[in-house]
Amino acid sequence: xxxxxxxxxxxxxxLETDHPCFGCGVRRQAICGVLESDELKxxxxxxxxxxxxGGETLSFEGDPADNVYNLTSGLLRLSKLLPDGRRQVAGFxxxxxxxxxxxxxxxxxxxxxxxxxxxxxxxxxxxxAFVESHPHLERRLYALAAHELAASRQQIVLLGRKTAIExxxxxxxxxxxxxxxxxxxxxxxxxxLPMSRTDIADYLGLRIETISRELGQLKAARVVRLxxxxxxxxxxxxxxxxxxxx
Amino acid sequence: xxxxxxxxxxxxxxLETDHPCFGCGVRRQAICGVLESDELKxxxxxxxxxxxxGGETLSFEGDPADNVYNLTSGLLRLSKLLPDGRRQVAGFxxxxxxxxxxxxxxxxxxxxxxxxxxxxxxxxxxxxAFVESHPHLERRLYALAAHELAASRQQIVLLGRKTAIExxxxxxxxxxxxxxxxxxxxxxxxxxLPMSRTDIADYLGLRIETISRELGQLKAARVVRLxxxxxxxxxxxxxxxxxxxx
DNA sequence: CGAGCGATTGATCGCCATCAAAGTGGGTGG
DNA sequence: CCACCCACTTTGATGGCGATCAATCGCTCG
Numbered sequence: 001x002x003x004x005x006x007x008x009x010x011x012x013x014x015l016e017t018d019h020p021c022f023g024c025g026v027r028r029q030a031i032c033g034v035l036e037s038d039e040l041k042x043x044x045x046x047x048x049x050x051x052x053x054g055g056e057t058l059s060f061e062g063d064p065a066d067n068v069y070n071l072t073s074g075l076l077r078l079s080k081l082l083p084d085g086r087r088q089v090a091g092f093x094x095x096x097x098x099x100x101x102x103x104x105x106x107x108x109x110x111x112x113x114x115x116x117x118x119x120x121x122x123x124x125x126x127x128x129a130f131v132e133s134h135p136h137l138e139r140r141l142y143a144l145a146a147h148e149l150a151a152s153r154q155q156i157v158l159l160g161r162k163t164a165i166e167x168x169x170x171x172x173x174x175x176x177x178x179x180x181x182x183x184x185x186x187x188x189x190x191x192x193l194p195m196s197r198t199d200i201a202d203y204l205g206l207r208i209e210t211i212s213r214e215l216g217q218l219k220a221a222r223v224v225r226l227x228x229x230x231x232x233x234x235x236x237x238x239x240x241x242x243x244x245x246x
Numbered sequence: 247x248x249x250x251x252x253x254x255x256x257x258x259x260x261l262e263t264d265h266p267c268f269g270c271g272v273r274r275q276a277i278c279g280v281l282e283s284d285e286l287k288x289x290x291x292x293x294x295x296x297x298x299x300g301g302e303t304l305s306f307e308g309d310p311a312d313n314v315y316n317l318t319s320g321l322l323r324l325s326k327l328l329p330d331g332r333r334q335v336a337g338f339x340x341x342x343x344x345x346x347x348x349x350x351x352x353x354x355x356x357x358x359x360x361x362x363x364x365x366x367x368x369x370x371x372x373x374x375a376f377v378e379s380h381p382h383l384e385r386r387l388y389a390l391a392a393h394e395l396a397a398s399r400q401q402i403v404l405l406g407r408k409t410a411i412e413x414x415x416x417x418x419x420x421x422x423x424x425x426x427x428x429x430x431x432x433x434x435x436x437x438x439l440p441m442s443r444t445d446i447a448d449y450l451g452l453r454i455e456t457i458s459r460e461l462g463q464l465k466a467a468r469v470v471r472l473x474x475x476x477x478x479x480x481x482x483x484x485x486x487x488x489x490x491x492x
Numbered sequence: 493c494g495a496g497c498g499a500t501t502g503a504t505c506g507c508c509a510t511c512a513a514a515g516t517g518g519g520t521g522g
Numbered sequence: 523c524c525a526c527c528c529a530c531t532t533t534g535a536t537g538g539c540g541a542t543c544a545a546t547c548g549c550t551c552g
Contacts (some may be wrong), residue, residue: 090407145391152398159405160451205406
């Protein structure tokens with residue numbers, strides 16, 4: 001998962017109203033943002049759009065990585081199972097993000113939808129060929145990979161050294177930052193948690209009971225308010241940041 | 247830390263004997279491997295070589311990332327401190343690897359030498375300009391970042407879900423794979439551990455006492471033999487792999 | 493209204509951290 | 523060459539955080 005969405009392309013080329021990607025809400029965030037109208041048309045034609053329900057699997061760990069995807073709506077989960085059933089979630093993918101930042105032949109992680117989602121799917125062979133002839137796209141992929149790498153290393157610090165409550169506080173702040181992105185300042189502060197407690201636990205290296213309990217702590221300390229199971233309001237951001245850093 | 251060194255460039259251009267990089271032992275592994283003789287000469291001239299003792303700091307977390315480095319010998323450690331002194335090691339860099347896979351302005355991690363080391367240092371501004379005019383270098387950086395990302399996610403699984411002994415077994419196997427790289431098959435199986443127990447512990451999210459004890463377990467089970475403090479022989483690789491996977 | 497699944501709350505356990513002490517080895521100076 | 527020192531590692535005893543086991547709650551849907 002990334003700390004924040006990667007930078008948007010400096011200037012996103014405008015599109016004709018009959019362009020197949022006209023009206024795509026995530027073009028400026030997605031890798032597509034760096035492509036000119038005609039390049040984008042060719043790119044789009046090399047793939048296909050797909051609509052998925054929640055709980056569907058895009059790719060299994062160990063399977064050959066034959067396709068890459070642009071997520072246009074919904075939420076994806078990247079996870080891995082140990083033989084005995086322990087699960088670790090390596091990250092979540094949000095709309096505009098890209099699935100397929102790898103040079104490996106096989107998927108190392110299972111990618112599943114958490115909610116109903118839509119993707120643009122591209123055969124890897126075609127995608128690679130297209131990238132090869134579009135160096136600015138390659139640059140964007142590098143930037144993406146570098147951002148994901150930075151986020152993964154943050155997660156390594158979290159998993160290696162933070163306590164349960166620190167992990168949870170860090171997680172909430174991460175979501176808060178993400179939700180602030182598009183809009184301006186420090187407004188609403190009500191965070192949506194689209195994923196289940198199990199997903200959160202498997203992402204933070206904890207158990208669902210611990211998530212519940214520590215959320216209870218934050219609530220008791222008046223740092224957050226539980227609007228509903230999947231919505232949390234941050235009441236004291238400063239204190240939450242203090243907790244997150246230990 | 248990466249699972250394995252990134253792939254070597256398919257064919258590494260030969261150099262004249264008076265080329266400044268002639269005889270560089272890591273050229274084929276390093277990003278330099280994709281550069282032609284004259285490109286490489288220009289590249290080399292844009293930076294400087296440095297020799298470092300063990301325990302020196304190349305860059306502090308939070309400082310501006312003004313330089314990038316190619317490690318030509320020795321071992322680097324990437325780490326981060328929490329305010330109260332807890333430390334997490336995000337990875338180790340081995341000869342031929344590259345320090346500077348980031349789009350951030352500041353270093354997120356402190357980079358220090360573990361042993362005496364040598365690097366080629368390049369000012370970031372010059373490096374970025376050079377990359378921009380050499381797309382195949384950009385491709386290599388992308389491949390590098392993708393590999394580091396895969397390795398980081400492996401580490402996330404390790405830290406999030408594996409037990410102490412599983413972490414240690416995974417770590418030993420990682421080192422074993424790395425040491426097998428250059429050479430052929432499954433020969434010696436004596437692994438060097440250049441880093442201290444503290445470094446290992448901070449990498450695996452454990453304490454040094456736990457490292458010692460679990461190494462003792464592996465030894466008692468005749469899975470490994472402790473040749474010396476910094477050398478371990480793997481006696482039963484299969485069993486070690488079984489332990490690593492849970 | 494009842495079934496079923498996810499979330500919460502409670503009681504206890506176990507792995508690894510912490511605190512403490514002894515062992516080891518490499519380097520220095522006498 | 524050897525004695526000492528200091529840093530690192532190992533080994534031992536105890537404790538705490540989060541896991542596990544278990545029961546209840548609460549919401550959604552049939």
